[in-house]
Amino acid sequence: MKKYKYYFAAFTAFFIWGFFSLALKPISNYPSLDILFYRVFFSVLTMTAINLVFRQKNIRKNWNNFKAMPQKRKRTIVVLTLAGSLILASNWFIFIYVVNHINVKAGSLAYLICPILTTVFAFFLLHEKLSKWQWVAVAISAFSCTLLSLNNLHDIFYSLVVASTYALYLVSQRKNSEIDKFLVLNIQLLFVALLILPFYPKYSGAIPTEPLFYACLFCIVVFFTIVPLFLNLYALKGINSSTVGILMYINPIINFALAIFYFKEQVTLLQMISYSLILVSIIVFNQKIIFAKKNKSKTIVEDSKSL
Template sequence: MAFSKFYFSAFLAFVIWGFFSLALKPLYAYASLDILFYRVFFCAVIMAFISLVVRRQVLRESLRTFRQMPLAQRRRTVVLTLAGGLLLTANWYFFIYVMNHISVKVASFAYLVCPILTTVTAYFVLSERLSFWQWTAVGISVASCLILSFNNWADIAYSLIVALSYAFYLVSQRKNVGIDKFLVLTIQIVFSALILLPFFSKYSGTIPSEPFFYEMILLIAVLFTIIPLFLNLYALQGVNSSTMGIMLYVNPLMNFLIALFYFHESINSLQLLGYALILLSIVVFNERHLFRRRSIAG
């Protein structure tokens, strides 16, 4: 039951992110940095208020737990938390830039590469074991990415930057244990805001006056940032990084459908084949849970 709860949290987070383009695309006229600035600042204010006012008891308990940790564990917690904030900042900026200035498909491709990178990184860094079928799913994923990158090699650089930043975030936060996950996320986003604050006056554009901009930023901050990120961190308590990596494929599959049916971006037969293989890889990777039988350990 507990595993199902964590598993559902991961799935729900990526489903929510699958609709992100619907909120982000209407802001295409605004600079990527401006969207990033306001997104992070809104998130930081909302989450700081919740942690300092609404969840004060949790804050006190987490501080007490932190003080009781051995010195080495405290240092590791601080490093992993702040590194997570830095990785999130980088991931958000590059994703917004690619989504609004390259294409929805290229942004989607970044999250096709990300599951492979996350799974392989978790294998080497966290020593997470994969079954025969899970390695088979990784192979299918690699094949799908090669098909989707055919004649689009220039897009791979953008995709790899976005993918690597989030893959490293997922793997690093798997090791970040002992502190309330919402508080960890609050610290990461506030840290992200502090990183961006010195650049705001120099690199931000004219302060937007349209209420629509702030309405969409508020929607992005709450629905497409705070909620799915918390679900991700919560899920990592019961789902390993490799599984989280493969679950990421829910996001690009939804982006693909939205790009095809809503934004009417052109899709060729190779791309259809590539996405079909991705869907197959999700099924193969999760065959033990989908078909309720034990996998042979690899």
């Protein structure tokens, strides 16, 4: 039962991220680098304020725990945290560029490839085990992504880069579990902010004055950065990287639906079949927990009838 909350956290994170394009598209006339600058800076300010005002005891507790760790483990945590921040920043910039300057479907394709790459990285780097049914689900996903790439060869390079960066982030943070996740995320974003700050004066455009930009930015920072990233990192405490990765398919399915029904992008029958196969793969990959819950409920009902 305890693991259900981690599944729910991962599901909620990717469900929220599925609507990310709604906040990005209205400000697509702004340079991708500008959006990245403001997203990072405002996220850091918001999270730092929350930690300093409401979570001082938590900070002290985590700092004391960190000081008590062996030197080798300290170095590992520092490396994983800082490396994760660089990978995450790269993923953000490339994704913003793809959605605003390639197309929404290219961004969606990236997060279709990402679960497969996450599973592969987790298998080789973390030695995570997968059941027979989970490998079947991965095979279905790989086949559906291959079908999609046949008509999207132009987009496949961008999709692979976006997918590989986020897959590496997930896998790296799976081993970074001792420190509070909200605090880790704050440190990562603070590190990214310090790195990109020197480039801001030279590479940023004029300071935006449109209220729409700041309204969209608020949504991006709170609803599409802090909340889902925290839920994602929290989920990694209780379930493995492969499972979190496969639940990522919720994101592109919603993204694909938005591309069709909201942004009116053209789709083919092949794409419809591919996305249907991906939905099947999610069910197959998580069949153990889905049908275990169903069977448990059935057993309870039968036991109550016997009484």
